Every structure is written in C-alpha cells, then in structure tokens.
Amino acid sequence: MSFAEYSEEIREGDVAIVYLSHESLMAVTVRHGAQTQTRYGAIRHSDDLIGKRYGAKVTCSKGGWVYVLHPTPELxxxxxxxxxxxxxxxxxxxxxxxxxxxxxxxxxxxxxxxxxxxxxxxxxxxxxxxxxxxxxxxxxxxxxxxxxxxxxxxxxxxxxxxxxxxxxxxxxxxxxxxxxxxxxxxxxxxxxxxxxxxxxxxxxxxxxxxxxxxxxxxxxxxxxxxxxxxxxxxLRVHEVRTVSLPLPDFGPDVLSPEVPLPPAFHHAAATLKTTTPPREMPxxxxxxxxxxxxxxxxxxxxxxxxxx
Missing domain, CATH: 3.40.50.150 (Vaccinia Virus protein VP39)
Structure with missing residues (x-):
C-alpha cells in the first residue's frame, strides 16, 4: 500500500480507510491481532482485513458492515x-x-x-x-x-x-x-x-x-x-426536486383536425425535474x-x- 501507488490486497502495515458513511471515515493501521471499534462493532484485523481486497464489504461484530477502501489523498x-x-x-x-x-x-x-x-x-x-x-x-x-x-x-x-x-x-x-x-x-x-x-x-x-x-x-x-x-x-450545491407545471390551454382549434395533439396536451400539468441554488451560502x-x-x-x- 502506498498513497502514490495502488495495490489490490490489504496487508499488515497498510493504512486502510474504513468507510462508515459519507461523513464518517476512519484511517486504520492494519496489524495482526489488532481490533478497531466502530459504531457497528469491532473489526478484527487478522480475520476481517488482512488478505481481503480493497473495496471489500466487512461485517462487524454487532452485525453491521463497513467498506474498507484503499487510501487516497482525498479520503x-x-x-x-x-x-x-x-x-x-x-x-x-x-x-x-x-x-x-x-x-x-x-x-x-x-x-x-x-x-x-x-x-x-x-x-x-x-x-x-x-x-x-x-x-x-x-x-x-x-x-x-x-x-x-x-x-x-x-x-x-x-x-x-x-x-x-x-x-x-x-x-x-x-x-x-x-x-x-x-x-x-x-x-x-x-x-x-x-x-x-x-x-x-x-x-x-x-x-x-x-x-x-x-x-x-x-x-x-x-x-x-x-x-x-x-x-x-x-462550491454551490443545487437542490434537485420534482415540480408540477400547468400546461396552457389553447382551445380546440390550436391545431388542425388532421394533426394529432401531443401527449402533454391531454394532461392538465406536466411533471419535471428542476434544480434550485441555495438561498444562503456561508x-x-x-x-x-x-x-x-x-x-x-x-x-x-x-x-x-x-x-x-
């Protein structure tokens, strides 16, 4: 394991990143016989980490699970x-x-x-x-x-x-x-x-x-x-949401009888995705x-x- 090179397997002495959630990460130095406590229970390095592939899903002692990731500068x-x-x-x-x-x-x-x-x-x-x-x-x-x-x-x-x-x-x-x-x-x-x-x-x-x-x-x-x-x-994160917009009613003569109405005109409203920028940005x-x-x-x- 190196922060500048990639390796497939977790080995003793590696620094692995335990991924609990997007906002909760732990850096763990892998040692034979060691344990790491998480909110989902203990991770036993010898049984759960050494020899496993980076990116593996590891089950903790309480039944919960985490991902073990290869270290990168971002992580x-x-x-x-x-x-x-x-x-x-x-x-x-x-x-x-x-x-x-x-x-x-x-x-x-x-x-x-x-x-x-x-x-x-x-x-x-x-x-x-x-x-x-x-x-x-x-x-x-x-x-x-x-x-x-x-x-x-x-x-x-x-x-x-x-x-x-x-x-x-x-x-x-x-x-x-x-x-x-x-x-x-x-x-x-x-x-x-x-x-x-x-x-x-x-x-x-x-x-x-x-x-x-x-x-x-x-x-x-x-x-x-x-x-x-x-x-x-x-960094401005936009909120994605679903909105319903009313469709205009142009009357029965908007198109000639020979031209069929588009599917949207058969409904009173259209549903679509839109984004909204944040109102405040500290x-x-x-x-x-x-x-x-x-x-x-x-x-x-x-x-x-x-x-x-």
Missing part, C-alpha cells in the same frame, strides 16, 4: 487527525491546476500542517518528482515525517523544520512550483524566488483575509512575478493567489537566477 483529507486547519479537495484541485503540477515536478511547500495538501502533491508528482515541505512547528514536522514514512511516500518528500520567512526552503534554483500556506506569505516571496528554477516557475499562496492577499500580491509584483490571479473557490474559506516567474534571460533588471 485522507476527510479522515486525517487535524493538527492545523487544512485545505480540502475543492481548493486542492484548483491549486494543483494553477501550479501546473505533473509527474516529475519539484515542489516547495510551507507550511506542512496536517499534510492534507502534501499528500495530494505527492500523488500528482510521483514517481519521479520531489516535494520539499517546510514546517515551523517541530512536533508537527516530526509527525508529518512519520506519516509520510507510514504511507510509503517518504522517498518523494523532504521535511524541513525551519522558519521559511527567515531561512527559506533550503534549496536554490530547483523548484517548478512553490506554495505558501502561512500567516505572512509576503515575507517568504524572496525565498520562493530563490528556490524556483531559472526557467520560469509558478508560485501560489492561500490566505483567509483579503488584507493578506493584497500584501502578497504587492510582494509578488515587487519581486518580478507576472500574471497575478486571485481566486476564491466556492461558504468562504480563503483566497488563493498565483503568479508566474518569467525566464531569467528575459529579465532586463534582474541579476543571477534566484536574485531578489
């Missing part, structure tokens, strides 16, 4: 232990698109936090890319390193414990993309430029407040980044800022690669 985001506030799939998908991530990309990230975005990046850049992720908090950095090893993606990531605003990412001229999820991303912009490769590169940040967005955009512009975009991703999470660093040989006012 991990829903099941992970929160050490910080995290990014969810809607924003992560936009970030992956705007940073133009692909297999083989080299990415720098700060801060690591609970690792929600990190796992999505690792799945995208595997098998030949690399993630340099920096976390200011020592215990969070250590825990993230342990999770990457347990999830068997540690060969794709280097975890650093430092203040990126003061000490940078620890690399120079190698990154295809930078992402900043820190309180003051504008302070890290010079270090982001240093870490980016000479031939262009993209930078992004996520901030909950528009004042943070403004200062970040000013810093990006000041350090030679172009094509700045600020996006807020809002949906703000934050805004993402993206910018592009042009090739250094096209810049007339800059010096060596990574200069600020």
């Amino acid at each position: 991990w985001t829903m099941a992970l232990p929160h050490r910080t506030q995290i990014l969810y799939a809607t924003d992560i998908a936009t970030i992956t698109l705007m940073l133009e991530l692909k297999p083989g990309s080299v990415v720098c990230e700060s801060g690591t936090g609970s690792g929600s975005l990190s796992h999505a990046i690792l799945r995208t850049i595997a098998p030949t890319g690399h993630l340099y992720t920096v976390e200011f908090h020592q215990q969070r950095a250590q825990k993230a390193q342990e999770e990457f090893k347990e999830h068997r993606v540690d060969h794709l990531v280097t975890v650093g414990n430092r203040d990126v605003c003061k000490d940078g990412f620890g690399v120079t001229g190698v990154a295809d993309a930078i992402f900043l999820d820190i309180p003051s991303p504008w302070d890290a912009v010079p270090h982001a430029k240093t870490a980016l490769k000479c031939s262009g590169g993209r930078v992004g940040s996520f901030s909950p407040c528009v004042e943070q967005v403004q200062r970040t955009c000013e810093a990006l512009s000041r350090h030679g980044f172009h094509e700045l975009n600020t996006l807020e991703v809002v 949906a703000h999470t934050g805004s993402s800022v993206f910018g592009y660093k042009e090739d250094d040989h096209l810049q007339t006012t800059e010096g060596l690669c990574g200069s600020s």
Whole structure:
C-alpha cells in the first residue's frame, strides 16, 4: 500500500480507510491481532482485513458492515487527525491546476500542517518528482515525517523544520512550483524566488483575509512575478426536486383536425425535474493567489537566477 501507488490486497502495515458513511471515515493501521471499534462493532484485523481486497464489504461484530477502501489523498483529507486547519479537495484541485503540477515536478511547500495538501502533491508528482515541505512547528514536522514514512511516500518528500520567512526552503534554483500556506506569505516571496528554477516557475499562496492577499500580491509584483490571479473557490450545491407545471390551454382549434395533439396536451400539468441554488451560502474559506516567474534571460533588471 502506498498513497502514490495502488495495490489490490490489504496487508499488515497498510493504512486502510474504513468507510462508515459519507461523513464518517476512519484511517486504520492494519496489524495482526489488532481490533478497531466502530459504531457497528469491532473489526478484527487478522480475520476481517488482512488478505481481503480493497473495496471489500466487512461485517462487524454487532452485525453491521463497513467498506474498507484503499487510501487516497482525498479520503485522507476527510479522515486525517487535524493538527492545523487544512485545505480540502475543492481548493486542492484548483491549486494543483494553477501550479501546473505533473509527474516529475519539484515542489516547495510551507507550511506542512496536517499534510492534507502534501499528500495530494505527492500523488500528482510521483514517481519521479520531489516535494520539499517546510514546517515551523517541530512536533508537527516530526509527525508529518512519520506519516509520510507510514504511507510509503517518504522517498518523494523532504521535511524541513525551519522558519521559511527567515531561512527559506533550503534549496536554490530547483523548484517548478512553490506554495505558501502561512500567516505572512509576503515575507517568504524572496525565498520562493530563490528556490524556483531559472526557467520560469509558478508560485501560489492561500490566505483567509483579503488584507493578506493584497500584501502578497504587492510582494509578488515587487519581486518580478507576472500574471497575478486571485481566486476564491466556492462550491454551490443545487437542490434537485420534482415540480408540477400547468400546461396552457389553447382551445380546440390550436391545431388542425388532421394533426394529432401531443401527449402533454391531454394532461392538465406536466411533471419535471428542476434544480434550485441555495438561498444562503456561508461558504468562504480563503483566497488563493498565483503568479508566474518569467525566464531569467528575459529579465532586463534582474541579476543571477534566484536574485531578489
């Protein structure tokens, strides 16, 4: 089992996702002799999990059942232990698109936090890319390193414990993309430029407040980044319902006697499906800022690669 590769069978040491309902998931490390308690009863790892196929339906000790799923970054985001506030799939998908991530990309990230975005990046850049992720908090950095090893993606990531605003990412001229999820991303912009490769590169940040967005955009512009975009991703779920609409009565002479009436005209009303958008949307999470660093040989006012 790896978060970057798929395997068919559940084996000891795997991290499996126990699916109880759409809003209730559990991440379980599979061990011989271990048990996991759920609302439907206990799951015995040796009997119920090891050797079974991912996606199997497992019956618990009280007679209820659950599905056991192969871990993915999306499922991990829903099941992970929160050490910080995290990014969810809607924003992560936009970030992956705007940073133009692909297999083989080299990415720098700060801060690591609970690792929600990190796992999505690792799945995208595997098998030949690399993630340099920096976390200011020592215990969070250590825990993230342990999770990457347990999830068997540690060969794709280097975890650093430092203040990126003061000490940078620890690399120079190698990154295809930078992402900043820190309180003051504008302070890290010079270090982001240093870490980016000479031939262009993209930078992004996520901030909950528009004042943070403004200062970040000013810093990006000041350090030679172009094509700045600020996006807020809002998920709007429409309600699907069945409605009955009355049909107009145009009288007996609406059509000539030779032309038969359509079936709908034989009824007083028509039944159809419609959708209604929500009337209220308390949906703000934050805004993402993206910018592009042009090739250094096209810049007339800059010096060596990574200069600020």
